[in-house]
Structure formats: structure tokens, C-alpha cells
Amino acid sequence: MRTLNAIRNILTDLARHVLTILLGFISRTIFISILGVEYLGVNGLFTNIIMMLSLANLGIGTAIVYKLYKPLAEKDDDKVIALMNFYKTAFRIIGIIVFLLGMIIIPFLDILVKEDIPDLKLIYVLFVLNSALSYFLVYNRSLISADQKNYKLVWIDSSFQIILTILQIAVLVITKDFVLYLITQILITFIQRVVITIRVRSLYPLLKSKKKIKLTIKEKKELFKNTYAIMIYNISTAVINGTDNIVITIFFGLHYVGLYANYFLLIVSIGTVLGKVFKSLTASVGNLIATDTNNKSYEMFNLINFLYFWLIGLITCCFYILMNPFILLWLGEDFLLPQQVVLPIVISFFTSCMLGPTNMFRNAQGLFVFGKYVPLVESILNILFSVVLAQVIGLSGVFWGTILSRAITSMWYDPYIVHKKGLKKSLIPYYITMLKYAFTIITTIIIIQPLISNFDESNLTNFIFKMGICLIFINTIFYLLYRKTKEFIYIKQVFVKIYSGKLKQSM
Structure with missing residues (x-):
């Protein structure tokens, strides 16, 4: 049943996020044509500020979801109620803290933003309000996530995403007002969270319980210990x-923030799909770790790492080769960044995403307290390197700084913790495998790029042809190199079972 639920979650999340991506590009195109690149820069800047204020929910969400795996598997309703009561109280406090922290930053906005943007402070307050309100309802979703049933919320998410996009487009076209655009987002998002809360409570009647069940002092201490570790980790990651x-x-202005925002939209759209798809596996991993042997967990890690490589490697190659041609077709030459800037953006995407399996097992194994200060060091180095390199080599230096800080810290330390403390296996095979994956991607790009370099980049037909060549050749190269690996053979067998309709009977 674990495999079936994971596959169902993957397919439903994938379908929803493909739709979300398409709607996002439609909305972004209209946004730029009406409000311009400076407002797009404001949107990107304030989104990042709110990301840091929110501090990735301080880690309580991850710690609670981890704690829910066992009581859900054992049908211990009282423990689930106690955890959810604690979660609700904690998130309401966090929502208030986020709002207050956001208000403190208002006097510094004029220092940060040099351009003359009407209603700048009001726009920022709306961003803060939208983030703060989310904490009062979003906690309900953690239960359905831990129970591997996110697919039951897909129709709600998809419907509201369509409604929100249509309404925001209508507001832009009719009023050309960014403030009303944001108010629309706040209202629709709030209604969506109310509907999700009602749906989750109908699926889990125990949430309607009036029992005032509380966690024991020992449980709270352990939870706070894990939360503190995740908090340090997530604060640093948010930074x-x-x-x-x-x-x-600060160094280049809102115009370049707006240009980068379009590349970031491409990356975050694909990254979100991958993140949601593989997040569906986290609960399965947690269940596996709780019920199966360590060797089985290690095999699962290698399998997921291979899946990440294939998908992220494919996307990385396509990003480097096709990202600028896509931006040229979509928005025009004025919105292009130089290829020397695209290179570190793509490398940063790859190095970040390939830590996904490590982060997944770190959370599922509850290894929150180990290396909690490593991301703090990484965040400090990131700011230092990005500021220095931005002044030395320009815009690309901002992204090279991020890559360099990651290479020195989390890129080697997080896998070390997962292998030593969780999987209890040697790290050397992992490093060899990752070097092999990286070499494969570099070689693939070197092979494919000359084949398509002479095509006219402003022609849609040529772009589609180039994309087809990329997809065919990249997958062919990966297949030829890895078709005999244990991971590929296992995945092939799973898909054969799905196709033949035998997967459910084999559970």
C-alpha cells in the first residue's frame, strides 16, 4: 500500500502543478505587459523578504509531521489530537510573530528600494498580511500530508489556482492596480485555506474532538529539541x-531583480513540481524507516537519489541549453540575461535539488539535531561571497557566491550525517555516484549543444525541434549509461506492474 499511495500522490501532484505552471506563465506575461519589470522586481524582492520572515515555519511543521507518522500507523487518535492541538497553538503564535517582524522592517524599505514605486509600503504590508494569515489555518494540512493522502486535496488546490489566476488577470486588465491584485490574492487564498480545513476535518473527524489532550513534558522537550534544531536549519536556509x-x-536595482524573476519562475515552477512530487514520498520513507530494516532504507535512498538525478539532470541540461531561447520567445530580447549568468543559475539549481534525497531522509529519520549550525555558517558565507563576488564579477557573482557557500558546507555535510547517523553506511559510494552523475550531465551538454547551436532561436518551430532533440538525446544517453543499474531495473519493473495492472495485487 505504501508504494501505491506514493505513486498516486506523485501523479496527482504532477498533474496539478503542470496546470499551475501553465497558469503562472499566462499570469506573468500579462503582469509584465501591464505593470512592467519594476513591479515584477518588487514582487520578487518582497517575496524573498517574507520568505526570511516566515523562517520556513520555524521547523515546527517538520517536527510535528515526523511525530505523526507513528501514531497514524498505530491509529493512536489521542496522540494525534495532542500533536495537532499543540501545532495549532504554535502556528497561531508564529503568525503573530511574522506580522510583527514584518512591521518592524517598514521604515527601512526606502533605503532598500531606490526606485519610485507608488504605494510601496502598502504593497509590502499586504505581502506580510498574506503570509501571517496562512499560519492560522495551514496546520490542518500536515495531518493529511503525514497520512500520504495529499491527492485528496488536489481538486481544491487546482480549482482555487484557476480561480485566483483568472481573477488576478481580470483585476490587472480592468484596473491596472497592483494593490488590488494583491488583495485578490489574499482573499482567494484565505478562502482556499478555509475550504481545505473543512475538507481535512471531514476526512479526520478526530480533529473535531473537544478533548483537551496535551503532550507530556517529556514529549514537549523532545519536540522543542527537534524544533530548535530545525529552526536553526530553516532560518539559515531561508536566508x-x-x-x-x-x-x-542593492547592487544592480529592481530592473535586474525583475529580469531574474522570469528565470526564477522557470526554475521554481519545475522545482516546485519536483519538490511536491518527491515530498509525496517523504511519508512513505518515514513509514519505511519505522517498519523495515536499515538495508531496505539504504536501497530506497539510492533509488530516490537515482530518480532525482535522472529528472534533475534532464532538466538541468534543458535549462542551460534552452532557457535563454525560451525567454527570447516568451518575452523578447530585452528580458535576456547573459549566458555567463545563466550558467551559475543552472548550477545552483542542480546542486540545491540534488540535496533533496538527503533532506528527505534527514527529516524522515528525525536527524534534526545533527549539524544544525551548518546552514547558519552557509548563510553567512553566502551573504559574504555574494556581496564580494557581485562587486568583482557582476551579476553572476551573486549566484556563484551561493554555489560556493553550499559547496563548502551542506553539500558534503548533510549527506555525511544521513549516512553516518541514519543509514549507517559508508559515504564513499555516495560521493563517487554524485561525481559520476555530475560528469554525466556535463558530458551530455557538451555532446548536445553543438547539434542545435545553428537553429534560429527566435523561431517557435525551431525551439520545439531543439527541445525534442534535447529530450530524446539526454534520455538516450542516460539510458545507455544506467540501464543496467539496480535502480533502473527496479523502476522498470514497477512501471511494468503499473501498466499491467498488477501493482495493487502485489501490495
């Missing part, structure tokens, strides 16, 4: 992910 636009704003 790492959120500083690029701030550094770009």
Missing part, C-alpha cells in the same frame, strides 16, 4: 534562498 534578490536590488 540563503532569500538574499539573492536583496543583494541584486
Whole structure:
């Protein structure tokens, strides 16, 4: 049943996020044509500031989901109720804290943003309000996530995403007002969260319980211990992910933030799909670790790592070769960044995403307290390197700074913790495998790029042809190199079972 639920979650999440991506590009095109690149820069800048203020929910969400795996498997309703009561109270406090922290930053906005943007402070307050309100309802979703049933919310998410996009487009076309655009987002998002809350409570009647069940002092201590470790980790991660636009704003202005925002939309759209798809596996991993042997967990890690490589390697190659041609077709030459800037953007995407399996097992194994200060060091190095390199080599230096700080810290330390403390296996095979994956991607790009370099990039037909060549050749190269590996053979067998309709009977 674990495999079936994981596959169902993957397919439903994939379908929803493909739709979300398409709607996002439609909305972004109209946004730029009506409001311009400077407002797009404001949107990107404030999104990053809110990301850091939110501090990735301080880690309580991850710690609670981890704690829910066992009581859900054992049908211990009282423990689930106690955890959800604690979660609800904690998230309401966090929502208030996020709002207050956001208000403190208002006097510094004029220092950060040099351009004359009407209603700048009101726009920022709306961003803060939207983030703060989310904490009062979003906690309900953690239960359905831990129970591997996210697919039951897909129709709600998809419907509201369509409604929101249509309404925001209508507001832009009719009023050309960014403030009303944001108010629309706040209202529709809030209604969506109310509907999701009602749906989750109908699926889990225990949430309607009036029992005042509380966690024991020992359980709270353990939870706070894990939360503190995740908090340090997530604060640092939020700083790492959120500083690029701030550094770009300070040294290069909102215009370049707006240009980068379009590349970031491409990356985050695909990254979100991958993240949601593989996040569906986290609960399965947690269940596996709780019920199966360590060797089985190690095999699962290698399998997921291989899946990440294939998908992310494919996307990385396509990004480097096709990203600028796509931006040229979509928005025009004025919105292009130089290829020397695209290179570190793509490398940063790859190095970040390939830590996904490590992060997944780190959370599923509950290894929150180990190396909790490593991301803090990484965030400090990221700011330092990005600021220095931005002044030395320009815009690309911002992204090279991020890559360099990651290479020195989390890129080697996080896998070390997962292998030593969780999987209890040697790290050397992992490093060899990752070097092999990286070499495969570099070689693939070197082979394919000359084949399509002479095509006219402003022609849609040629772009589609180039994309087809990329997809065929990249997958062919990967297949020829890895078709005999244990991971590929296993995946092939699973898909054969799905196709033949035998998967469910084999559970």
C-alpha cells in the first residue's frame, strides 16, 4: 500500500502543478505587459523578504509531521489530537510573530528600494498580511500530508489556482492596480485555506474532538529539541534562498531583480513540481524507516537519489541549453540575461535539488539535531561571497557566491550525517555516484549543444525541434549509461506492474 499511495500522490501532484505552471506563465506575461519589470522586481524582492520572515515555519511543521507518522500507523487518535492541538497553538503564535517582524522592517524599505514605486509600503504590508494569515489555518494540512493522502486535496488546490489566476488577470486588465491584485490574492487564498480545513476535518473527524489532550513534558522537550534544531536549519536556509534578490536590488536595482524573476519562475515552477512530487514520498520513507530494516532504507535512498538525478539532470541540461531561447520567445530580447549568468543559475539549481534525497531522509529519520549550525555558517558565507563576488564579477557573482557557500558546507555535510547517523553506511559510494552523475550531465551538454547551436532561436518551430532533440538525446544517453543499474531495473519493473495492472495485487 505504501508504494501505491506514493505513486498516486506523485501523479496527482504532477498533474496539478503542470496546470499551475501553465497558469503562472499566462499570469506573468500579462503582469509584465501591464505593470512592467519594476513591479515584477518588487514582487520578487518582497517575496524573498517574507520568505526570511516566515523562517520556513520555524521547523515546527517538520517536527510535528515526523511525530505523526507513528501514531497514524498505530491509529493512536489521542496522540494525534495532542500533536495537532499543540501545532495549532504554535502556528497561531508564529503568525503573530511574522506580522510583527514584518512591521518592524517598514521604515527601512526606502533605503532598500531606490526606485519610485507608488504605494510601496502598502504593497509590502499586504505581502506580510498574506503570509501571517496562512499560519492560522495551514496546520490542518500536515495531518493529511503525514497520512500520504495529499491527492485528496488536489481538486481544491487546482480549482482555487484557476480561480485566483483568472481573477488576478481580470483585476490587472480592468484596473491596472497592483494593490488590488494583491488583495485578490489574499482573499482567494484565505478562502482556499478555509475550504481545505473543512475538507481535512471531514476526512479526520478526530480533529473535531473537544478533548483537551496535551503532550507530556517529556514529549514537549523532545519536540522543542527537534524544533530548535530545525529552526536553526530553516532560518539559515531561508536566508540563503532569500538574499539573492536583496543583494541584486542593492547592487544592480529592481530592473535586474525583475529580469531574474522570469528565470526564477522557470526554475521554481519545475522545482516546485519536483519538490511536491518527491515530498509525496517523504511519508512513505518515514513509514519505511519505522517498519523495515536499515538495508531496505539504504536501497530506497539510492533509488530516490537515482530518480532525482535522472529528472534533475534532464532538466538541468534543458535549462542551460534552452532557457535563454525560451525567454527570447516568451518575452523578447530585452528580458535576456547573459549566458555567463545563466550558467551559475543552472548550477545552483542542480546542486540545491540534488540535496533533496538527503533532506528527505534527514527529516524522515528525525536527524534534526545533527549539524544544525551548518546552514547558519552557509548563510553567512553566502551573504559574504555574494556581496564580494557581485562587486568583482557582476551579476553572476551573486549566484556563484551561493554555489560556493553550499559547496563548502551542506553539500558534503548533510549527506555525511544521513549516512553516518541514519543509514549507517559508508559515504564513499555516495560521493563517487554524485561525481559520476555530475560528469554525466556535463558530458551530455557538451555532446548536445553543438547539434542545435545553428537553429534560429527566435523561431517557435525551431525551439520545439531543439527541445525534442534535447529530450530524446539526454534520455538516450542516460539510458545507455544506467540501464543496467539496480535502480533502473527496479523502476522498470514497477512501471511494468503499473501498466499491467498488477501493482495493487502485489501490495
